[in-house]
Amino acid sequence: MDLIDLVDRIDLIVNGVDKVNTVFYRDFFCGESNMVTTVSLRDAVLDSAREVFETMVFMALEPSDDATSLGDTTLLASITFKGDMDGCLSVCCDDSCARTITANMLGMMSTDEVGENDVSDAMGEIANMVMGTVKARIQNDAGNIEVSIPSVVQGRELRSSLGEGAGQVRVRVSIEEQYRAEFSLLYR
Amino acid sequence: MGKSLMIVDDSATMRKIIMRTVRMSGLEFDRTEEAGSGVEALEKLKAGPIDVVLCDINMPEMNGTEMVKHARQLPSCAGTKIIMVSTESAEDLIKQVLADGADGYITKPFTPEKFQEKLTPLLN
Numbered sequence: 001m002d003l004i005d006l007v008d009r010i011d012l013i014v015n016g017v018d019k020v021n022t023v024f025y026r027d028f029f030c031g032e033s034n035m036v037t038t039v040s041l042r043d044a045v046l047d048s049a050r051e052v053f054e055t056m057v058f059m060a061l062e063p064s065d066d067a068t069s070l071g072d073t074t075l076l077a078s079i080t081f082k083g084d085m086d087g088c089l090s091v092c093c094d095d096s097c098a099r100t101i102t103a104n105m106l107g108m109m110s111t112d113e114v115g116e117n118d119v120s121d122a123m124g125e126i127a128n129m130v131m132g133t134v135k136a137r138i139q140n141d142a143g144n145i146e147v148s149i150p151s152v153v154q155g156r157e158l159r160s161s162l163g164e165g166a167g168q169v170r171v172r173v174s175i176e177e178q179y180r181a182e183f184s185l186l187y188r
Numbered sequence: 189m190g191k192s193l194m195i196v197d198d199s200a201t202m203r204k205i206i207m208r209t210v211r212m213s214g215l216e217f218d219r220t221e222e223a224g225s226g227v228e229a230l231e232k233l234k235a236g237p238i239d240v241v242l243c244d245i246n247m248p249e250m251n252g253t254e255m256v257k258h259a260r261q262l263p264s265c266a267g268t269k270i271i272m273v274s275t276e277s278a279e280d281l282i283k284q285v286l287a288d289g290a291d292g293y294i295t296k297p298f299t300p301e302k303f304q305e306k307l308t309p310l311l312n
Contacts, residue, residue, distance in 0.1 A: 051297060052297045055297040055298065055299050056205070056296075056297045056298075102201075105201070105205055106201065106204055106205060106208065107208050117200070117201070118200075118201050121199045121200060121201030121202065122201050122205075124199070125199060125201065125202050125205075128275050128296075129275050129296045129297050131275065132274075132275025132276065132277065132295070132296060133275070133297070135275075135277070136277040136295075139278065147246070147275070147276075149246060149248070
């Protein structure tokens with residue numbers, strides 16, 4: 001599957017929000033010794049998101065079991081990857097959360113100063129950095145992965161999908177105990 | 189004579205974030221420039237020497253690795269220190285970019301301390 005095919009298969013669908021899943025992706029790849037590597041993708045996503053938020057956004061991020069909707073209008077930043085493992089990493093949150101993240105990244109005193117392009121760029125960069133950090137954490141087990149350039153869309157209850165048969169990790173988080181967001185990793 | 193800095197990234201927001209992080213690191217530059225692509229960066233490098241270039245890798249039009257290769261052919265770029273700034277952290281890629289002419293590599297996410305650690309030795 002090439003990247004274009006993969007992007008085409010990522011449909012934005014209207015859906016409810018599932019509870020947080022813990023998924024262990026088994027049999028990433030069998031090495032020469034045929035040893036099965038088990039990696040906690042959920043931990044990789046959560047730890048990577050924490051690292052990015054601590055160092056670049058200056059906000060504390062904690063896992064949350066709040067499964068309610070993220071809001072009527074949400075912003076979804078996604079980045080696809082292909083190689084020995086294909087998939088998509090996304091971060092989704094409401095507009096208020098995205099503006100606060102952007103203001104913090106840019107060192108602005110108020111979200112009033114934040115422009116639409118800044119929000120889109122900043123959220124895309126969050127997806128890019130979290131994916132890069134996830135990749136660094138799993139690359140010994142997952143093999144070669146090439147990451148694309150992020151894309152950002154805004155709409156009602158957006159979610160990425162790779163269709164049937166795809167594995168998924170969804171991590172709900174609380175940001176500074178004030179905002180909520182969801183990170184998802186879809187893979188096959 | 190003061191030092192000059194150019195930040196190369198296709199994201200204007202990321203350029204602002206990098207500039208902010210450089211300031212937070214305590215490093216001072218008398219002149220700063222920005223470029224939104226490898227092509228634009230090369231044009232600015234042809235126009236005159238720049239002491240330090242902080243360059244993204246994944247960019248449309250001309251990526252950072254290509255930009256470094258072209259820049260190293262420019263006489264005006266002989267003394268320029270080029271530091272790659274990217275989410276890519278694969279060892280093979282980093283080795284290749286350094287072999288192609290980059291002077292250093294900073295992975296995202298980054299901190300002001302990381303910029304200070306990587307840039308200070310190059311400025312002295």
